Amino acid sequence: MTPQSEDHKAEVRHYLVGFALALTLTLLPFALVAWGGLARMQVLTIVAICALVQIVVHFRYFLHIDxxxxxxxxxxxxxxxxxxxxxxxxxxxxxxxxxxxxx
The missing domain is CATH 1.20.5 (Single alpha-helices involved in coiled-coils or other helix-helix interfaces)
Structure with a gap:
């Protein structure tokens, strides 16, 4: 394997990890709202936390800002x-x- 293909594989892996995290942080609030089993303030708190974590995920994995x-x-x-x-x-x-x- 060439070093270039190894770099490409590492970059693709980096993007896939970011995509998985972003998808999880998107589906979790949707599932909590659809389920409706928690109190309104708990759901709002979890949605806000997921939004902030997703901002960090996008900065780190997609914009490459660290x-x-x-x-x-x-x-x-x-x-x-x-x-x-x-x-x-x-x-x-x-x-x-x-x-x-x-x-």
């Missing part, structure tokens, strides 16, 4: 973009609810 020195610039860029989007969304909601309260 805590290594060379990838930290990409992580900083993504976190800054998320911060700007959160500020814009929260500011918009603040203005809309303030206007709704004044109507």
């Amino acid at each position: 805590f290594s020195r060379q990838k930290s610039e990409d992580l900083h860029l993504i976190l800054f973009s998320a911060l700007v989007l959160a500020i814009m969304a929260c500011g918009t909601l603040w203005i809309v609810f303030n206007l709704a309260g004044r109507m």
